[in-house]
Amino acid sequence: MYGLLLPVGQVASTFFAWSKILGSYERVLGAILYRLIFTVLFVMCFYWIPETPYQSYTKHGSVEAAEILQRLRSSDAENIQIELNLLRSVAGNDLDTQREATLKEIITTPQYRKHFLCVVVTFSLLMGRGFSNVLAFSDKILLEAGISQDVVTPTSMGAFFLSALASAGAIIAMRKYDCRTLMIVSDIFIVLSHALMTASIQTSKQIPGMSWGAFAALYLFMAAFGVITTATFALLGVLCVDRTRSLCLLIGGAGFWFLAWFVGFISPYLAVWIQGYAFLIWMGTTVLSMVHFSLFVPMTKGKTENEIQTFFRK
Structure with missing residues (x-):
């Protein structure tokens, strides 16, 4: 979605910056106005952005992970169970493998x-x-x-x-x-x-x-x-x-x-x-x-x- 909104914003910011609209050439101001609108919309919608299935599984268990998978995939129960089994195999039983990696670990x-x-x-x-x-x-x-x-x-x-x-x-x-x-x-x-x-x-x-x-x-x-x-x-x-x-x-x-x-x-x-x-x-x-x-x-x-x-x- 961000990849699509970025070029849409280019059109909007150029329009707002057009001298016939603002009276002077201010493309940066036009870009700021556009980004401000979508920043506010993003903050308003942030509450409904779900965790990833992996994060939900490691923090809350398989029930909530299954609910998120259903929202994201709209799959039947059998496919949801297959993906849950995959999450279990990836996460394992070691709590150390369930947390996010540090920069030192990545390097x-x-x-x-x-x-x-x-x-x-x-x-x-x-x-x-x-x-x-x-x-x-x-x-x-x-x-x-x-x-x-x-x-x-x-x-x-x-x-x-x-x-x-x-x-x-x-x-x-x-x-x-x-x-x-x-x-x-x-x-x-x-x-x-x-x-x-x-x-x-x-x-x-x-x-x-x-x-x-x-x-x-x-x-x-x-x-x-x-x-x-x-x-x-x-x-x-x-x-x-x-x-x-x-x-x-x-x-x-x-x-x-x-x-x-x-x-x-x-x-x-x-x-x-x-x-x-x-x-x-x-x-x-x-x-x-x-x-x-x-x-x-x-x-x-x-x-x-x-x-x-x-x-x-x-």
Whole structure:
């Protein structure tokens, strides 16, 4: 759900920030207004967010765990019992295996360490593709590439709306394709978008028609990023086990927000130092992401938790 709400927020924040709405260009203020709305809604709905079946089983026993499984799976009693038996086999009788793992345990346990690094790098690199740069400065980028000032903001909103549609489409695509496959293919398109944007910015003055390349690059980037966002959030939870999931996602989330800030912070300086070639930096981090997915992220579709974790035991 978060993966879908993020691109929807891009459209809303750009709309609120449009000078014809607020009277001045304030995209950051628009983003804050949007996020404030959903923060309040999240707090209001937090009471109804259930524990995971594993947490419920280890804290309260099989009865409450069965109730949560019924809410999440809508399965018949036989399937619920099969999953409860699996929870018992995972939790065991040793109380030490039922609590959440500490950071020291994760670092010193080879299997946990591998999937911890996999989650943190995957989560952090989500923003390393240059998204904060595109979100905050898309109008400026399009202007530099020769797009008319009258249409840059509507163009940005259209691209962000396309990202929301692509994110919704990714939810459907994940029924058939593995998340890792979707992310690698989307990264290929992001690399192409960075290359096209660089060419457009550098040649628009000599070749006016190249301004349309920036238009296409923005739409290509946002569509691919919408797929990657949804696939990333779907993938993160299944890469971990219950004992390590909360800590992995907590530290991975910190990396995610640090990269979000860093990309937005460094982008204006890169625009001064290397001008239109700044997008090549984000192209490089996108290539690193593709290498990471290819070598260190397992296929997860149709696999059990034990089969996924076997990848990290090697």
